[in-house]
Amino acid sequence: MYKVETFQLILNYLEVKSVSLKIVEDIMYLVLGIKVPxxxxxxxxxxxxxxxxxLPIEKFFTIIVQYVNEDEKVxxxxxxxxxxxxxxLLRALEALKEYQVFVVYLEKxxxxxxxxxxxxxxxxxxxxYVPPKIKNLFMSLSKIQKIGDGMERLLNELYDVLPLDKIDALYRxxxxxxxxxxxxxxxxTSKEMMEIIKNLTAHETYKLFITRTKEVGLDVEGSTNLSKRIIGLKPLY
Incomplete structure (x- = not known):
């Protein structure tokens, strides 16, 4: 029974609702001699x-490879x-106390x-990186055909192929x-996390990092938003 997916869903649902099945397990063992797996x-x-x-991985990689090979801004x-x-810029960002708090919180x-x-x-x-070369994929970038779209358009195209209905259903x-x-x-999504993010994004070092990377077409915030949407999170901040 424990290997049946439907039964596992029932147990997981009870666990989410903080229903303890320990007493049932104890009775089964004491009365029937059955040890719950x-x-x-x-x-x-x-x-x-x-x-x-x-995710449609093949479509994802096709889009990414196309932009890496053909888009000058990317x-x-x-x-x-x-x-x-x-x-x-990255080293200065990582040295911030606010950034270190952010990292520790996510680790926990x-x-x-x-x-x-x-x-x-x-x-x-x-x-x-010390907390408190992967092969270079861009060695051959001589083929340039698409000009002007950049990373923002790349992220938009990746977003467009997300199976949002399936993602949202799995999230629920x-x-x-x-x-x-x-x-x-x-x-x-807690208030504590919101406060950590607020403190980090208000720092001048963070603002400089975001401003400069945007100037060269590196959309850090856009990449973060795409990653969040992939796991069912809609923009909260």
């Missing part, structure tokens, strides 16, 4: 991967991440943010059946 809970990463599986933005100027919410930052540093040729389902997901959403 201890099944491992899904991590928040596994929960979020379910959203990734909904190429300029991508190559900017390998420059000393971008590294200095279950996201491997530090690991992701370290991977980014490695990818763009920066020194290793997980809110009913996954305590891990419910707890995660509660944390990243």
């Amino acid at each position: 201890c099944l491992p809970s899904k991590t928040i990463i596994a929960e979020l991967e379910d959203f990734i599986h909904l 190429q300029k933005a991508a190559l900017f991440t390998f420059t000393t100027e971008f590294h200095d 919410a279950g996201l491997p943010v530090i690991e992701s930052i370290q991977a980014l540093h490695h990818a763009i040729g920066m020194e290793k 389902k997980k809110l009913k059946t996954s305590k891990v997901f419910v707890d995660f959403i509660a944390k990243i």
Whole structure:
């Protein structure tokens, strides 16, 4: 029974509603000698991967490759991440107390943010990120056909192929059946999180980072909004 998906949905729903089945498990063991299986809970990463599986990956990669190969503005933005100027901007941002609070909060919410930052540093040729070269994908960018659309249009095209109905349906389902997901959403949409983001985005170093990256066509905020929508979150701030 424990391997049946419908039965698991019932158990998960009860868990989300904070209904404890421990007394039932104890009675089954004491009276009937039946030991209830201890099944491992899904991590928040596994929960979020379910959203990734909904994406039309082939279309995503086709769009991205097309822009990387053909759009001069996207190429300029991508190559900017390998420059000393971008590294200095990112290093200054990461040194902020407000940024460190943001990272720690997301780590506690279950996201491997530090690991992701370290991977980014490695990818763009920066020194290793220490908390409180992935192969260069842009070595051959000689083919330029599409001019003027840039990263904003790239993100819009990626957004247009999102299966929003399926994403929203999965989001609603997980809110009913996954305590891990419910707890995660509660944390990243909490007043505490909003205050952390407010403090970070109000800092002059953050504003400089966003302003300069926008000037070269690197849409950091747009990428963040796309990522949020992929997991069912609609713009909250």
